[in-house]
Amino acid sequence: MAKIPTTVVTGFLGSGKTTLIRHLLENAGGRRLAVVVNEFGDVGVDGEILRGCGVESCTEEDIVELANGCICCTVADDFLPTMRKLIDRDSPPEHILVETSGLALPKPLVKAFTWPEVRTRATVDGVVALIDADAVAAGRFAHDEAALDQARRADPTLDHDTPLEELFEEQLACADLVVLNKTDLVDAGVLATVEAEVRAHMRPGAKLIHAARGVVDPAVLLGLGVGAEDDLDSRPSHHDGADDDHDHDDFDTFVVAGGEIVSPEATSGLLTSVIEDHDILRVKGVVAVAGKPSRLILQAVGPRIQTYFDRPWRAGEARISRLVVIAEKGVDQAAVTPRVQAALAGAAEGV
Secondary structure (H helix, E strand, O other): OOOEEEEEEEEOOOOOHHHHHHHHHHOOOOOOEEEEEEOOOOOOHHHHHHHOOOOOOOOHHHEEEEOOOOOOOOHHHHHHHHHHHHHOOOOOOOEEEEEOOOOOOHHHHHHHHHOHHHHOOEEEEEEEEEEEHHHHHOOOOOOOHHHHHHHHHHOOOOOOOOHHHHHHHHHHHHOOEEEEEOHHHOOHHHHHHHHHHHHOOOOOOOEEEEOOOOOOOHHHHOOOOOOHHHOHHHOOOOOOOOOOOOOOOOEEEEEEEEOOEOOHHHHHHHHHHHHHHHOOOEEEEEEOEOOOOEEEEEEEEOOEEEEEEEEEOOOOOOOOEEEEEEEEOOOOHHHHHHHHHHHHHHHHOOO
16 A cells, blocks of 8 residues: 655744645645644634635545644644544545644654554655745844854853754754745845855755745645655754653743724734734734625734735634734733734724
8 A cells, every 4th residue: 555645844933834735735736635734822723724725625624733732742642643544534635734833843743654553654755844034034043153152142141042043943954845935025135145044954965945925836845755754864853862852831822812803904003013012923813804705814924914815704603803922932921912902903993
């Protein structure tokens, strides 16, 4: 029996994983795909976005959400049972996509494919890492050791690398293909600098391609045939030899709910000020707009906010706006929550 190829899509918060997978679903050419989505937070936003793609060959049962924590920390409890259910179907998928959370270490997930329950039935076709070119250009990650040392000396409270940098390096070091996404947001000179920085952390033999808005030909991403589970030694990790344990307590995530809004522009403007004042990493969610039959998907990476309408609201479905906020540990949630609520309420009043 042929093994089901599985593509692991990893990447930092806001790199564009869900957008890329949605593009793959919409351009699958009739191929039966299933998606395992690892949410981070209390609202299944990414799963909802993918379910709204309207692709007949990818039904709701083909979108499986794992919301009990970071996928690399819950492999035995969540991921392996989910994989078994998918591969044991009477009509199993032809290809499986796994969208990790932005906090996941990819190597423990790849290692799960060596387990007897999965090894004979599925294989890691390849690990794809998405990188936000615009975020790297803005200095969200500093990988130069001299620069890190200088920053460390300048800040007496900083005695270790930030977890964001470590995650960035882990994902690149495990990838077979790196997609430098959002290249349309930076000029050619800056892009060359960003690419050089990214390549410095890539494993030997890995490939890098450019993309904008997550648009990549499925033929480029699917069918790599790597068998990554048999090549673990070439994928270095900061956590090798430590049972792959790692701590996600450096991030806070919480949900803010509201009603219908009137002006998406007003919502975005008010949210931008909250994001900038509190250095919020990500805001994403589903928003109800008064008078509009479809849901508005809102996604923010730093102060950059993007919105689009996806599927219509279903009959009987509550038209509620729900946003997931992700920030580094210590964010003043008591201050952020009412400001996000006020952004929704203010927009509802046309402010």
